[in-house]
Amino acid sequence: MPQTTRPRPASFSGSGEADAGEPGQPGRVAARTDRAPAHGDRDAVVPDLGDVDGRPASVEGHASAGIGFASVDRRTAVGSGHTSADGHTSVDGHTSVDGHTSANGHTSVDGGSASLDEPADEAAAAEWFAAQQRALIASVQVAVACGFDREAWRLAWAMADHLDRGGHWGDWIATQRAAVGAAERLGDTAALALAHRSLSSGYIRSGRHVEARRHLQVAFDLFVERADHAGAARCQHALAWLLETQDRFAEAVAHDERALDLFRLADDPVGQARALNSAGWHHARLGDHDLALECCEEALELQRGLGDAAGVAATLDSLGYIHHRLGEHEQAIERYRDALLRYAEQGDRFNEADTSIRLGDTWAAAGRWDAARQAWQRAVETLDHLAHPKAAEVRTRLKDLDTPTVDGLRWPVTT
Secondary structure (H helix, E strand, O other): OOOOOOOOOOOOOOOOOOOOOOOOOOOOOOOOOOOOOOOHHHHHHOOOHHOOEEEOHHHHHHHHHOOOOOEEEEOOOOOOOOOOOOOOOOOOOOOOOOOOOOOOEOOOOOOOOOOOOOOOOOOOOOHHHHHHHHHHHHHHHHHHHHHHHHHHHHHHHHOOHHHHHHHHHHHHHHHHHHHHHHHHOOHHHHHHHHHHHHHHHHHHOOOHHHHHHHHHHHHHHHHHHHHOHHHHHHHHHHHHHHHHHHOOOOHHHHHHHHHHHHHHHHOOOOHHHHHHHHHHHHHHHHHHHOHHHHHHHHHHHHHHHHHHHHHHHHHHHHHHHHHHHHHHHHHHHHHHHHHHHHHHHOHHHHHHHHHHHHHHHHHHOOOOHHHHHHHHHHHHHHHHHOHHHHHHHHHHHHHHOOOOOOOOOOOOOOO
């Protein structure tokens, strides 16, 4: 990927682009719009987290209480690879409070020793989280109610990836709003930056772009104040994802490049690889497949060396798309299948479904209609379970498979 001039750290949206604010309030938004009430008002600010799973709208019933959520869909999901609506720019590279980033892009939080054994692998971790999910979410509620704000935000931070991968976006938003409130009361700007960035990702997943942009700006400003280049980079990465969901791919590439520069400045190889993958995905969406291939192959080599499992899965999916667009169907199918195996191991249900859609597109483009039907059917079943509106798009593909065109040929896939 070509080198770019390093952006000024304080620039988030770039010159000539106003940040999206609340309706009627264009331009840069104020830094604190989601402050939590004071300590004495805890009972009024704790949402019933056990009842919001999969229903983001219900969380907003607590908005008047002031409860103030980070992956790295997927491609931009620095923690979670393709994590945009189609999983390409996730932002969940969680940054540790002290700036130490682990090989998977998530930074450790210094919270003392734990008595639990570490899961053997990604699949075991996903299984454990699934079994303990309701108890963990309830624990955030209890921690806030009892005044354990430090524990509340850390617990919310630790479970963000699991909630994202499982499609539990209502719970993700609710717990991160609680984390914002806890960090505010603690006066912990590092925790507050992480919580705002994570909350923005939940809103991007839910299609609530204005709220997402607002929280991203707050997080970016806090990271800049702390001279946290990696944190600021992840905000740029998340903004690329947000722009991607609006089909603004050229603008997304510009923010990918800003993220890459900042990750280099922070000496964060995990972030660099994910920014490269995100840039490659966006170049592919713009039709520049040679540059896209170059970026993603470089990203994949880095991620394999770093052991970044989520990043590898996301980049394999990007490469599958690039090969599909180049008409190299066998290579695309191989990459997609490899990505699907990894997403299944990680319990990343949305991105598994999203990759299945693209695999079906490639099968159809190759004239393998039965295989396309199977891939799309798997995708629609998962999306239905997640109550995701993209299921309707997949149903259209399945319906069109059975609808001959005027010349008697089946539906041509050019996605």
